[in-house]
Amino acid sequence: MTAPSNGRGPGATIPPTPKGLILPQVGAGSAVPPGILAPQLGAPDIEGVAPRPPSLAELVETSGLRRVHVLAWRDLDDPESGGSELHADKVAERWAQAGIDVSLRTAMAPGHPESVRRHGYTVVRKAGRYSVFPRTALSGALGRTGPWDGLVEIWNGMPFFSPVWARCPRVVFLHHVHAEMWRMVLSPKLAKVGETVEFKVAPPLYRRTRILTLSQSSRHEIIELLGLPPRNISVVPPGIDPAFTPAGERSPHPLVLAVGRLVPVKRFDVLIDGLLRAHDEHPTMEAVIVGDGYERPELEKKIRAAGAGAWLRLVGRVDDDELLSLYRRAWVLTSASAREGWGMTITEAAACGTPSVATRIAGHTDAVVDGETGVLVEDPADLGKTLAGVLSDDDLRGRLSAGALAHAATFTWAETARATFAALVREAARQRGPASPAARAANVIGQRR
Structure with a gap:
């Protein structure tokens, strides 16, 4: 991905794109022609000093992370599924294609079976919409699932509190702060519970956790509203399915x-x-x-x-x-x-x-x-x-x-999946020490950044 974000907080002024800037297409067979980047960006021989980051397949091969568990409130079959569920599916699908054994644990979806295979990964549905959080945490604490080489928690309003019970390397995907959303959808008493968990209970427990979010502006809000350390929050933008391309005619009327x-x-x-x-x-x-x-x-x-x-x-x-x-x-x-x-x-x-x-x-x-x-x-x-x-x-x-x-053109699901897995590899390296396969893989990431 050539430009993962604009690097500015909410409301900042974004300068215009330089005239004549040629934006290379991202994807297979779309290498940047030699000499284009240097004249545009004023950096001679920039192509020679920007090594390609390790691919997802390379990271999987060298890191030793083969079984990854994902925790999510809902999955794609839930009638209220949205962008968070689509994001989880796209990442899990690409991880499965790279040879990772991926399982996603979530709440029951009305009219759907307890377990299903989708796009190469396993979906396990247990408990109801709200009981899924304590039941998942209890199962994890008692060792009823796993063992896993890595864990991804999707914090969608109510967290699973993985820092309390998870022992394997883990990262947390927090798409955005919920804030006033609690009062939009819940009774005043329940909304107060949600706000208390999000703003008071959860942040101290997640202060040492690697948090991934989609945008620089969401990162800014997580820092400002939840008080989590900036050094622990990374931005991994979502991708776009390659099927979305221009074609045909616009509507003849607005x-x-x-x-x-x-x-x-x-x-x-x-x-x-x-x-x-x-x-x-x-x-x-x-x-x-x-x-x-x-x-x-x-x-x-x-x-x-x-x-x-x-x-x-x-x-x-x-x-x-x-x-x-x-x-x-x-x-x-x-x-x-x-x-x-x-x-x-x-x-x-x-x-x-x-x-x-x-x-x-x-x-x-x-x-x-x-x-x-x-x-x-x-x-x-x-x-x-x-x-x-x-x-x-x-x-x-x-x-x-x-x-x-x-x-x-700068956003692909392949890069989203790769960058998310790279974050998990770094956490595994930190937890398992410098002699571990994950540490060797993390060193490759560092050398090619």
Whole structure:
């Protein structure tokens, strides 16, 4: 990955891309032609001093880490699965392809079996949506699972408290701080419990743990809000499926697309207000919202009350081909979300040449380069006005589309899987000592950085 993040905190000003900068494609068969990087970046012979990082296959071969256990609240079959579950699946799939025995333990998914093989790894579902946390911790403490060479905990609001009971090398993936999300989805008493765990109970226990997150802006929030040491927090951006590419024709009339779970944190009620405002200026505009969730009945009621059913559609979940077609046909992707670790639908759309108009929040400030790949809105109430402006300006959309394509080209799931495993290798080296295979693999990582 050539540019994993912009390295700036939320709200920072991002300088324009230098004129004439050639952005190399990332992937198989896309080596950078000799001499391109040096003239652009002003560093003579830069190609000669930037060795290739060790591949995932090389790390697996040399590290001795063969069995890895992943802890997650939900998996892809859960009706409320989203970006976190997709991320876990993509990483686990590539680890399995590299020869790692990967198992993912999670809560039961309604209508699905207790155990299933998916994309080369094993999913084990035990306990309910909330009891999965104490039951998993108890099983781990009693040694009922394993032994494992490494552990990945996905801290999605409520942690599994792996620092208390796990003995093997481990890393924790924390996509974002939940903060006000607790009060959006739980009763006041339960929300208070969630906030207490996230802000008071968990941070002291995780202070010595390697934390991985998706974006520099999310890293900034983890440091500021949870008080975790900056030295222990690393950024590993998500990838983009290579199927997401530009093709075909845009819709002949303005088409605005939104994709996500219909839950409070995504603020689809605010988004609908913005779409109504944009439609006032663009009466031929069509809007499609992809996704499902328990807020759907209320959102449908809101659309009916506004008399917008003819042009604003909630289509539920769609298959991959339909989603790809919508990304390619849309003029703009939009999001009013209040909390994101990244905003993977933004970069999926970008890979299809579709720019975004989104709220300026942690995660979005890395997924969108404001003014170059899309537009970030400070006040969600201004979303509709900004959407209308982007829809009206063909030249602006063309520039944003080109920028979105270039930005998206720097993210691959192969690199996400490799960098996540490299972090686990370093933790294994630290725990097992300098004579271990993991330490030798970690030395290779250090030499090629």
